[in-house]
Each structure stands twice: as structure tokens, then as C-alpha cells.
């Protein structure tokens with residue numbers, strides 16, 4: 001069975017991916033900085049659950065610590081690396097831009113160095129739908145230009161895509177970049193809308209609704225998302241002989257084994273419909289505080305998922321109402337509310 005090094009295993013997506021791979025018998029080593037961007041107790045709980053499985057081992061250190069990452073690579077000898085750790089969050093990047101440079105630029109470079117040194121079969125790294133920035137043509141396809149990032153967060157992720165391309169080209173390192181679309185679900189991040197809203201509604205606190213609710217998101221259930229990642233692990237890009245060999249709609253580079261793939265639900269949901277579904281699942285109305293759009297926020301996202309389907313035969317399809325109900329059940333159980 002393959003040995004997979006996953007960064008960010010104490011985080012939301014990394015935890016779910018590790019759980020899925022372990023259930024299939026993979027050996028997984030997790031690497032996580034346990035930063036205090038949000039509640040470290042939640043991160044600890046996720047890691048403790050993974051550590052119940054003998055196929056899982058973990059190192060807790062920052063991505064910036066390249067010596068530790070190198071040591072982990074030397075000891076674990078990964079076949080595949082999935083790089084999910086990093087500084088996430090669109091709005092926080094206005095408060096602490098430097099943390100995005102440190103984790104996402106320096107940290108990602110350190111992960112790429114380990115991948116190069118161990119000539120891994122496949123390096124897969126997280127990017128974001130936020131790289132589509134001010135693009136307006138929907139749904140977003142991977143082959144359209146994405147050169148207008150609106151925050152330093154999305155700029156670092158766009159830079160990661162370019163960094164990954166250079167190593168894929170130079171060292172023939174098969175590299176897939178995922179563009180994730182607003183992921184939600186059980187064991188989720190406390191800064192995300194769903195977590196914040198459910199928490200506030202249960203406590204009778206008001207919820208802030210940006211852009212007066214007139215926003216659209218392609219909300220993607222985390223179980224669907226990690227299923228997509230799992231399948232993409234088995235689809236490493238191959239450098240084409242010539243640009244003519246690239247199929248229409250494929251983001252494959254003409255000069256490197258590199259491509260970028262959207263992982264989204266392929267659907268855009270109005271924020272107010274999302275709020276209503278939460279109210280229904282919680283069984284209580286929210287106290288609504290309508291606000292203007294936040295700086296750096298995009299009004300809408302919507303993924304074209306044809307490329308993912310073409311590569312894996314799969315596309316996420318969970319109805320947001322079903323996913324929200326699952327989250328509320330988990331939240332009440334986890335917090336005893």
C-alpha cells in the first residue's frame with residue numbers, strides 16, 4: 001500500500017482525507033503546525049482520533065521549519081504527498097497578511113523540496129476558488145485566465161500554482177493543484193460561515209450576513225471533496241509530447257506534468273437560502289445582522305466540474321440541505337448543545 005504524507009492532518013480537510021485513506025489501508029504520516037488561528041483543542045481532537053489507527057503517525061511542527069520537514073521525508077519515504085496545510089481564510093488575510101507569506105509561500109516551497117528530493121509519484125497541493133478573483137464568467141473553468149486575485153491569500157495560492165508548475169517542469173514531478181470551493185461539513189473550521197452561524201443561532205446571538213445575503217457560493221461537502229482528492233491521487237498528470245495532445249478543457253501544461261482541477265459541487269447557492277436551510281436544521285430562526293460586502297470578498301463562485309469528472313468519473317453532488325443537517329447533528333453532539 002502507498003505511503004502518503006499529508007500536511008494539515010489536524011485541519012479540517014486533512015483530517016477527513018487521512019481518515020478516508022486509512023480506511024482503505026494506506027500508511028499515512030500527518031504533518032501539522034497546530035497553529036492557533038482557531039481553537040487548537042479541535043485540532044488536537046482530530047489528531048487524537050487519527051492516532052487511534054495504527055496506520056497513522058504524526059509530526060507537529062510548522063511548514064516553515066524545513067529541517068523538520070526534510071527529516072520527516074527521509075524517515076517516512078512518501079510515495080505521494082498531499083499538501084493541505086497553510087494559512088486559510090479570505091478575510092483574515094487583511095488582518096495578518098504576513099502569516100500567508102510564511103505558511104503558504106515559504107511553507108509550500110519546503111514541501112516541494114521534499115517532493116523533489118524523494119521523487120514522489122504524485123504531489124497534490126491545495127489552491128482555492130478564490131484565485132478566480134474578479135472573473136465573472138460562470139461557471140469557472142480551469143482553462144480560463146485567473147490573473148486578478150483580490151487578496152494576499154488568493155495571491156499566495158495563485159503563486160503556489162505557479163511554483164508547482166516550475167518544479168513539475170524542472171524535475172518532472174507530477175503535480176496536481178486543487179481549486180477548492182467553500183468546503184463545509186462535520187469537524188469544520190470555526191471561522192467558516194456554517195460553524196459561526198450554527199453556533200450563534202444556538203446561543204441567540206446575531207449572525208452577520210455579508211452583502212445583505214446577496215452572495216452565491218458553490219458550497220462543497222467535505223466528504224465529497226476528499227473523495228475527489230482520493231480519486232485524483234490515482235490520476236497523476238503526464239507531460240504531453242506536444243500541445244496538440246492536450247484535450248479541450250484540460251488544464252494540463254504543454255511543458256510539464258502539471259494540471260489544476262476544480263473540486264466543487266457544480267452548483268451556486270444563494271447565501272440567504274443557505275441561512276434558511278441552517279435555520280431549518282437548527283429548528284430556530286437567526287437574528288440577522290445584514291452587512292455590506294467585506295473587503296476582498298467575491299460576490300459569487302461556481303465551479304465547472306467537467307475536468308474532475310473526466311479524470312475520475314466522479315463529481316460531488318451532495319445537496320447543501322443534507323450536508324447542513326449532518327453538520328448540525330455533529331455540532332450539537334461535539335459541543336453538547
Ligand SMILES: Cc1cn([C@H]2C[C@H](O)[C@@H](COP(=O)(O)OP(=O)(O)O[C@H]3O[C@H](CO)[C@@H](O)[C@H](O)[C@H]3O)O2)c(=O)[nH]c1=O
Pocket residue numbers: 088089090127128129130180181182183191192193194196208209210211215216217271301
Ligand atoms: C464567515 C461569514 C461568511 N459569510 C458569507 C461569505 C460567503 O459568501 C459565505 C461563505 O463564507 P465562508 O464559509 O467563510 O467561506 P468563503 O468566504 O467562501 O471562503 C472559504 O472558501 C474558500 C474557497 O472558495 C477558501 O479558500 C477559504 O479558505 C475559505 O475560508 O458566507 C457571511 O455572510 N457572514 C460570515 O460571518
